[in-house]
Amino acid sequence: MLFKFEKRPEPSSAMVYASPLIAGLLTLVFGLIVFAALGKPPLHAFYVFFIKPVNSLYGVGELTIKASPLILIAAGLTVGFRAGIWNIGAEGQFIVGAICGSCVALWFHGVESPFILPLMLVAGTLGGMLYAMIPAFLRTRFNTNEILVSLMLVYVAEQLLIYLVNGPLRNPDGFNFPESRLFGDSALWSPFFDGVRMNGAFVLSLLALVLLYFLLSRLFLGFQIRAAGLSPNAAHYAGFNSNRMVWLSLLIGGGAAGLAGVNEVAGPIGQLMPDISPGYGFAAIIVAYLGRLHPVGILMSGGLMALIYLGGDTAQIDLQLPSAVTGVFQGMLLFFILAVDLFVNFRLRLHPRFRERRA
Amino acid sequence: MTTRDPGAARGAPPRLELRGITKHFPGCLANDGVDLAVRPGNIHALLGENGAGKSTLVKCIYGVNQPDAGSIHWEGDPVTIKSPAEARHLGIGMVFQHFSLIETLTIAENIALGLDDAPDLKRLSKRIREVSELYGLPLDPRRTVLSLSVGERQRVEIVRCLLQHPGLLIMDEPTSVLTPSQIDKLFETLRQLRDEGVSILYISHKLAEIRDLCVSATVLRHGRVSAHCDPREETPRSLAEMMIGSQLPVTERPPATRSAEPVLCLNGLTKPTEDPFGQALSDMDLRVHGGEIVGIAGVSGNGQQELMQLLSGEMPADRRDHIVIDGQAVGAQGPAARRARGLTFVPEERLGRGSVPEMSLAENTLLTGYGKGLVRRGVIRLRAIRRQAEAIVERFDVRCSGIGAVARSLSGGNLQKFIVGREIMQQPRLLIAGQPTWGVDVGAAAAIHRALVDLRAAGCATLVFSEDLDELFEICDRIAVIFAGRLSPAKPVSETDYDEIGRWMGGLFPESPTTDEPHASGRAEHAV
Numbered sequence: 001m002l003f004k005f006e007k008r009p010e011p012s013s014a015m016v017y018a019s020p021l022i023a024g025l026l027t028l029v030f031g032l033i034v035f036a037a038l039g040k041p042p043l044h045a046f047y048v049f050f051i052k053p054v055n056s057l058y059g060v061g062e063l064t065i066k067a068s069p070l071i072l073i074a075a076g077l078t079v080g081f082r083a084g085i086w087n088i089g090a091e092g093q094f095i096v097g098a099i100c101g102s103c104v105a106l107w108f109h110g111v112e113s114p115f116i117l118p119l120m121l122v123a124g125t126l127g128g129m130l131y132a133m134i135p136a137f138l139r140t141r142f143n144t145n146e147i148l149v150s151l152m153l154v155y156v157a158e159q160l161l162i163y164l165v166n167g168p169l170r171n172p173d174g175f176n177f178p179e180s181r182l183f184g185d186s187a188l189w190s191p192f193f194d195g196v197r198m199n200g201a202f203v204l205s206l207l208a209l210v211l212l213y214f215l216l217s218r219l220f221l222g223f224q225i226r227a228a229g230l231s232p233n234a235a236h237y238a239g240f241n242s243n244r245m246v247w248l249s250l251l252i253g254g255g256a257a258g259l260a261g262v263n264e265v266a267g268p269i270g271q272l273m274p275d276i277s278p279g280y281g282f283a284a285i286i287v288a289y290l291g292r293l294h295p296v297g298i299l300m301s302g303g304l305m306a307l308i309y310l311g312g313d314t315a316q317i318d319l320q321l322p323s324a325v326t327g328v329f330q331g332m333l334l335f336f337i338l339a340v341d342l343f344v345n346f347r348l349r350l351h352p353r354f355r356e357r358r359a
Numbered sequence: 360m361t362t363r364d365p366g367a368a369r370g371a372p373p374r375l376e377l378r379g380i381t382k383h384f385p386g387c388l389a390n391d392g393v394d395l396a397v398r399p400g401n402i403h404a405l406l407g408e409n410g411a412g413k414s415t416l417v418k419c420i421y422g423v424n425q426p427d428a429g430s431i432h433w434e435g436d437p438v439t440i441k442s443p444a445e446a447r448h449l450g451i452g453m454v455f456q457h458f459s460l461i462e463t464l465t466i467a468e469n470i471a472l473g474l475d476d477a478p479d480l481k482r483l484s485k486r487i488r489e490v491s492e493l494y495g496l497p498l499d500p501r502r503t504v505l506s507l508s509v510g511e512r513q514r515v516e517i518v519r520c521l522l523q524h525p526g527l528l529i530m531d532e533p534t535s536v537l538t539p540s541q542i543d544k545l546f547e548t549l550r551q552l553r554d555e556g557v558s559i560l561y562i563s564h565k566l567a568e569i570r571d572l573c574v575s576a577t578v579l580r581h582g583r584v585s586a587h588c589d590p591r592e593e594t595p596r597s598l599a600e601m602m603i604g605s606q607l608p609v610t611e612r613p614p615a616t617r618s619a620e621p622v623l624c625l626n627g628l629t630k631p632t633e634d635p636f637g638q639a640l641s642d643m644d645l646r647v648h649g650g651e652i653v654g655i656a657g658v659s660g661n662g663q664q665e666l667m668q669l670l671s672g673e674m675p676a677d678r679r680d681h682i683v684i685d686g687q688a689v690g691a692q693g694p695a696a697r698r699a700r701g702l703t704f705v706p707e708e709r710l711g712r713g714s715v716p717e718m719s720l721a722e723n724t725l726l727t728g729y730g731k732g733l734v735r736r737g738v739i740r741l742r743a744i745r746r747q748a749e750a751i752v753e754r755f756d757v758r759c760s761g762i763g764a765v766a767r768s769l770s771g772g773n774l775q776k777f778i779v780g781r782e783i784m785q786q787p788r789l790l791i792a793g794q795p796t797w798g799v800d801v802g803a804a805a806a807i808h809r810a811l812v813d814l815r816a817a818g819c820a821t822l823v824f825s826e827d828l829d830e831l832f833e834i835c836d837r838i839a840v841i842f843a844g845r846l847s848p849a850k851p852v853s854e855t856d857y858d859e860i861g862r863w864m865g866g867l868f869p870e871s872p873t874t875d876e877p878h879a880s881g882r883a884e885h886a887v
Binding site: 239 | 671672673693694695696697698704706708711712713714715716717718722725726727729734737738739767
């Protein structure tokens with residue numbers, strides 16, 4: 001080996017911030033290589049993927065539609081990730097939130113009232129929280145691993161959703177399609193402008209980022225969360241209740257994901273159906289890490305991830321690429337951020353053998 | 360003293376000579392033109408406060424660091440030592456303060472790992488046995504390190520060095536983990552090595568033992584040599600003053616009023632251990648009153664960790680009334696509830712328990728100070744925290760780039776001063792301190808002792824765990840010994856001595872607490 005990894009005496013703070021940028025750049029470069037390998041002219045493909053989707057006001061609105069759930073979920077998950085609690089099941093909490101919100105919408109079917117949407121939002125948030133309480137309870141009571149439990153519950157939620165839209169919540173006038181009734185106007189976010197789908201959900205997501213910032217930097221609770229994540233022994237020594245951290249982390253993460261789920265069915269979708277999420281709950285994990293678990297970073301990485309979703313859609317239409325292209329880009333982004341993060345704690349040095357020879 | 364005349368070696372070149380060694384680190388000059396010579400068959404002391412540059416200097420000799428300027432001469436010839444392997448090849452061996460042994464492997468396997476050209480295990484085991492018997496360090500090479508006491512582990516490290524026939528042995532604070540009798544044994548071995556012509560560079564804080572063992576010394580202060588001297592002709596006091604460059608303050612112990620009711624009671628505290636490497640505690644009784652300092656002596660690993668965790672609340676007691684604070688049975692309470700009762704605690708591990716390494720000193724002030732007005736309605740009061748952190752840094756002379764410095768960036772001694780200061784400035788009713796001055800320099804240790812004595816005068820009950828008998832006899836009113844999970848009676852300092860406590864540290868103490876309460880006369884004698 002010509003080179004070897006050497007542990008840095010101190011983690012490099014420059015690399016902490018440079019790493020997402022480098023990862024984004026590498027994703028871009030390798031994305032272009034993938035396009036070229038598929039026989040698409042790379043520059044045109046780049047235009048179709050990253051420029052065309054946001055080349056209009058409508059496109060920008062779409063960007064906020066995709067970014068809203070990603071940012072909201074990532075903000076919730078960040079609380080847990082900072083505390084060292086790994087909730088990987090946001091996708092499931094998102095689905096359960098959407099189901100609970102939909103139940104409210106469908107219960108009031110035919111009723112128009114300004115209280116329906118707020119009630120849905122509350123129901124969805126509570127639903128996500130309840131669903132996240134399962135891993136929290138099992139972890140604090142039986143010391144199970146919250147990563148496995150929360151992840152496996154995603155598949156339970158997916159099956160529950162399929163059962164509901166095929167059974168109790170199926171549209172009676174829907175020709176047996178596995179979908180609920182379309183929501184009434186009172187159960188939907190109304191767009192801010194005609195012809196642009198941007199809505200209040202985006203404002204809620206931005207608000208979540210502000211709350212996250214306040215929690216982490218100004219609240220004692222946020223301090224306890226950070227201390228528990230950085231050094232569990234020190235937090236225990238200081239008298240911070242670690243079970244409380246588990247509960248809080250999962251409740252906040254689950255609540256945010258549940259709220260994002262309602263926003264989705266009450267926003268761009270407008271009804272309950274089997275594929276309400278193109279993997280937002282998982283993509284948000286990448287968003288949180290790419291954004292360095294910081295509100296400002298999450299805003300930017302959420303935008304980038306939303307763009308990848310949009311670009312994947314236009315690439316399907318304009319370039320006749322399969323829908324898997326979105327997953328390829330997400331995968332590359334995750335791979336590169338993990339790879340480049342190695343350089344936060346390590347550096348590459350010429351192997352001593354070669355250094356000596358040179359000297 | 361049975362020291363060989365160092366003049367016997369005069370004329371021959373020194374085994375190791377450093378000329379003008381200078382080493383920069385970003386932001387600090389760790390060594391500045393250091394000269395040092397170790398003659399063959401001589402035990403040479405290297406003295407200095409924390410951060411004086413001892414470790415950096417030793418690392419330059421052992422090839423871990425490369426000096427920026429200056430030269431190293433070995434047997435009179437200039438050499439460059441690029442790595443520890445090269446240092447060992449020259450004949451330099453080093454016993455570190457913290458052992459690098461793998462617990463699940465046997466002694467022979469561990470030693471084989473550390474040798475550059477290890478023979479097969481059978482021949483190595485034979486040599487280990489020969490060498491260890493020759494130097495009075497009996498070891499069975501087949502035993503796993505896990506089953507060894509700290510003293511035995513140190514022997515493994517020493518034998519590992521001796522197998523390579525070193526011309527120079529560097530020992531970094533070797534006695535910090537040993538009981539008095541183990542120290543005597545170690546010194547016999549070191550003297551035997553010296554008589555065979557091995558040079559020893561001996562790093563220690565303990566000035567008494569340096570005067571006992573060494574015939575020459577180099578004192579470092581702020582990276583420079585502040586004196587070369589013969590420690591036999593100095594007093595511990597004068598040596599300490601060379602290290603800190605000023606008059607050493609004396610720890611005065613003004614009389615303090617002992618409260619009538621005990622603040623802390625242990626009532627038959629018993630705790631089995633689930634951890635195979637832990638120590639079960641059995642039937643511990645102790646009373647600590649306000650206005651007194653009680654010391655717990657003992658070699659580490661005898662249950663101190665477990666007892667401290669039980670006292671702090673990090674580990675719950677099996678019965679509520681096993682631990683009583685101010686008449687309240689608190690055995691089931693967690694650390695936060697006990698802190699609310701006025702308990703503060705200085706743990707042994709500074710990084711990762713006493714402080715969050717990645718957080719600033721200001722944030723680490725909040726870590727345990729949250730009950731003292733640093734939080735209002737759940738919101739952090741940044742200004743109050745900053746004020747408190749600055750007060751700690753100033754009163755305890757914590758050397759740092761500011762209260763924004765992360766805990767990890769501080770030297771061990773400075774971080775210790777910060778943590779002790781943080782716990783003391785919360786004006787506790789009951790302070791538990793684990794090794795409060797371990798690895799802390801003389802000047803800082805004096806400051807910490809003074810703060811503990813001030814706290815005693817203010818009526819606080821203090822329980823100090825320490826392996827340093829000098830420290831305990833200096834500041835304590837009463838001393839108890841912990842051995843194999845049992846606690847001896849606490850004896851007034853005036854009624855005991857090093858010999859008795861040393862014997863107790865080996866487990867030879869009376870079972871039933873005879874003299875838990877000091878005599879009335881004992882108290883008056885404490886007032887110096």
